[in-house]
Amino acid sequence: QSVLTQPPSVSGAPGQRVTISCTGSSSNIGADYDAHWYQQVPGTAPKLLIYGNNNRPSGVPDRFSGSKSGTSASLAITGLQAEDEADYYCQSYDSSLSAYVFGTGTKVTVL
Amino acid sequence: EVQLVESGGGLAQPGGSLRLSCAASGFTFSGYWMSWVRQVPGKGLVWVSRIDLDGTTTTYADSVRGRFTISRDNAKNTLYLQMNSLRAEDTAVFYCTRLTTLLAFDIWGQGTVVTVSS
Numbered sequence: 001q002s003v004l005t006q007p008p009s010v011s012g013a014p015g016q017r018v019t020i021s022c023t024g025s026s027s028n029i030g031a032d033y034d035a036h037w038y039q040q041v042p043g044t045a046p047k048l049l050i051y052g053n054n055n056r057p058s059g060v061p062d063r064f065s066g067s068k069s070g071t072s073a074s075l076a077i078t079g080l081q082a083e084d085e086a087d088y089y090c091q092s093y094d095s096s097l098s099a100y101v102f103g104t105g106t107k108v109t110v111l
Numbered sequence: 112e113v114q115l116v117e118s119g120g121g122l123a124q125p126g127g128s129l130r131l132s133c134a135a136s137g138f139t140f141s142g143y144w145m146s147w148v149r150q151v152p153g154k155g156l157v158w159v160s161r162i163d164l165d166g167t168t169t170t171y172a173d174s175v176r177g178r179f180t181i182s183r184d185n186a187k188n189t190l191y192l193q194m195n196s197l198r199a200e201d202t203a204v205f206y207c208t209r210l211t212t213l214l215a216f217d218i219w220g221q222g223t224v225v226t227v228s229s
Contacts, residue, residue, distance in 0.1 A: 036215040045222055051215040089156055093214045099172055100158040
């Protein structure tokens with residue numbers, strides 16, 4: 001059902017850099033709608049991590065960064081820490097569906 | 112403190128109804144579009160519905176259109192979701208969220224659990 005595709009899982013050792021891709025289409029990310037990212041620790045509500053492709057809300061460490069190119073967006077986590085272990089979701093707006101759409105979600109594991 | 116607190120979840124029978132509420136505090140409620148997002152335990156996030164500043168314009172996901180109704184009372188700083196003709200597949204955690212001008216959900220409630228089962 002999700003129109004934004006993410007890898008199911010990524011992993012890295014503490015201190016490493018990991019990236020999560022979010023592949024959309026010409027009716028969402030490619031249509032110049034912004035990509036946003038959320039972090040969800042199991043058992044808690046999602047938290048906005050990146051908005052407007054590459055902006056961090058107050059309080060989000062600068063280890064998290066976002067980018068967008070064409071029909072895709074990416075989230076990078078540098079200096080991976082144990083507390084970064086969570087599920088991550090991208091989100092945008094889709095003009096064909098007239099709906100807000102989320103990615104399939106990616107589980108980040110810190111080895 | 113900016114906060115959203117949902118209530119009204121619980122057990123409903125297939126074909127039954129529930130009304131969710133979301134109490135907002137710490138910000139000017141009437142100045143924001145609001146939305147509901149749901150999540151089946153262990154699964155991903157799914158947008159459900161959105162309402163504009165004064166309730167004039169509402170939009171719904173195809174899966175709930177015609178069965179769910181979103182509304183708001185700006186005087187009470189409260190968002191609602193009336194859910195009718197409930198189905199087993201509506202079982203999920205329902206989150207109340209604030210929508211920004213960039214179409215991001217920047218504030219989330221803690222969620223309320225809806226279970227549809229006989």
